[in-house]
Amino acid sequence: TKIRGEGLLSCDIEDKGATLYYSGCEETGRLRNGVGILVKKSLLKDIKQGGVHFVNDRMMWLEGCFYGKDMAIISVYAPTETYSREEKLLFYQQLHEMIASIPRMYEMKVILGDWNARIGAYREECDHVRGKYIGGECNENGTLLLQFCARSEFVLSATFFEKSSYTTHEHAPTQQEWTLDHCLISLPCKKLLVDSGVNFEADCYTDHFM
Secondary structure (H helix, E strand, O other): OOOEOEEEEEEEEOOEEEEEEEEEEOOOOOOOOEEEEEEEHHHHHHEEEEEEEEEEOOEEEEEEEEOOEEEEEEEEEOOOOOOOHHHHHHHHHHHHHHHHHOOOOOOEEEEEEEOOOOEOOOOHHHOOOOOOOOOOOEOHHHHHHHHHHHHHOEEEHHHHOOOOOOOOEEEOOOOEEEOOEEEEEEHHHHHHOOOOOOOOOOOOOOOEOO
16 A cells, blocks of 8 residues: 555545555655555445454454455555565464464455465466466465465465456566466355456556456
8 A cells, every 4th residue: 555554544436435444654664565455335334343453564454244244354465576585484474373363253264465476377286275277487475375375274266267367467567467466265265256356447546456
């Protein structure tokens, strides 16, 4: 989000009211990271009182009962490939600890965000965390994401559905297209998946597709 501090903002997306909960950088220093969760007006009442948790400028989560199901919705922004392996591992350790702190009543957990992760082509040894769709090369972030899914029992939802494109970001200088953003859902809820993909029409002030 690149907004300092933490809090909420009222937004007008496609002429419909919404609230952006954000967890950003400290009050001083470079505006580099930030995460947020945009909640449409009709769902605000479903957030549990005191249920928005600002962790740091790379992760946050909220809890509530949405569409009749208790859910924990998590937003993350992973380090890019240019960061050291130690910094990447610290991010995943903090994420794992945050997930472990979520009450057990939230069997359904959804993690959305920019993972800066290219997960590569399907491999049989990853069958328990992903489907057969989304290909290409795998980078270090992709390997770490797949390992996180295995350790914390999540699956990559879009990999189970055939789509014409999975691009979430176009690298402007080279015009190369990558799938860097992923939606994860807790393994016990995999059976509830009916569709997952990229929304190319969403206009949410970002250079990524949602």
